[in-house]
Amino acid sequence: MTTPMPAPMPPPYAAPPGAWLRSPAALGRATAVLLGLVIATDLFAIYADWLEMDVTGDLADGVTGARVIDRADxxxxxxxxxxxxxxxxxxxxxxxxxxxxxxxxxxxxxxxxSGHRMKRGWTIGAWFCPVVNLWFPRRIVADSWDASARWGSRSGHTPVNAWWTLWLLSLVVDQYAARSDRQAETAEELRDAATTMLFSDCLDVAAAVLAIVVVVLLTRMQERKVLSGELPTPALG
Known part of the structure; x- marks a missing residue:
């Protein structure tokens, strides 16, 4: 009869200076609600993009008149x-x-x-530093995701990677759409710019939905890990 293998033990507890456990639940809920507000404004923007695309399409097709001008305004x-x-x-x-x-x-x-590739200050600074803001924030979230997983379990990064990919794609498309709108001189060019902006807003909606998924899952992972008693620390305050 084989002896069952013991469960993996957590690594030694060595919290860095100034680090203590606090519940992320309230901030997680507030973040999810505000991301929902972002989605709502994006949906409003999609409607505005569609109207802009429709009226500029009429102008490009040579449709004129007071009604078209009113719709354009x-x-x-x-x-x-x-x-x-x-x-x-x-x-x-x-x-x-x-x-x-x-x-x-x-x-x-x-x-x-020991499981973090970035110092704590990069948690904020990574979003505002050019070039590195293309991958540092994703790395920070991924490291926190790994550290918050159950001891001995392998945590995949699929939600994090999907969110970050769509977020970057939406930024690129948004910049292209904004530049196209500024440079547009004809009704056809305005229609194309509005179409691109509509696509950008749709990407932003998808990225915001995935951001909510990441926020909710990571918050739950941290609460579950502490409340399970796996750490020799006080309960969340």
């Missing part, structure tokens, strides 16, 4: 309002998201202080 107004709404929602979400990510990063350092 209405579409332009909604287009501008949607851009402002998206900007406000994005800024508010970014602030709360970074607070959540900082909390998650500190917790992850308590779980496994």
């Amino acid at each position: 209405h579409a332009d107004a909604l287009y501008g309002i949607s851009s402002i709404a998206q900007g406000v929602a994005l800024v508010a979400t970014a602030v709360v998201y970074l607070c959540w990510l900082w909390r998650v990063q500190v917790n992850a350092e308590v779980f496994d202080a």
Whole structure:
């Protein structure tokens, strides 16, 4: 009769200075709600893009008249309002998201202080430094994801990778659409720019949905790990 193998033991507890466990649940919920607001503003922007694409298509086809002009003015107004709404929602979400990510990063350092490729300061700075902001934030989230997994388990990065890929793609398409809109001089070019912007907003919706998935899953992983009693630390405060 074979002797069962003992369960994997957690690594030695060695929290870095200034790191202690705190629940990310409240910040996680707030981040998910604000990401939902981002999705709502993106859907409004998609509607505005569609109106812009429709009216510029009519103009490109030579359709004129007072009704077309009124529709064009209405579409332009909604287009501008949607851009402002998206900007406000994005800024508010970014602030709360970074607070959540900082909390998650500190917790992850308590779980496994040796499993992080980036220093804690990069949790915020990585998003604002040119070039490295293309992969440093994803690395930080992935390391926190690994540290928050159950001891001895292998945590895949599929949700993180899918979110980050769509996020980068949406940024590239958005920059291209914005440049096309600024440089457009004919109705055909305006229609193409509106079409590209609609595609960009659709990508942003998908990226925001996956961001919610990552936030919810990572928050649950951290709470489950602490409440399971696997760490010789006090319960979440």
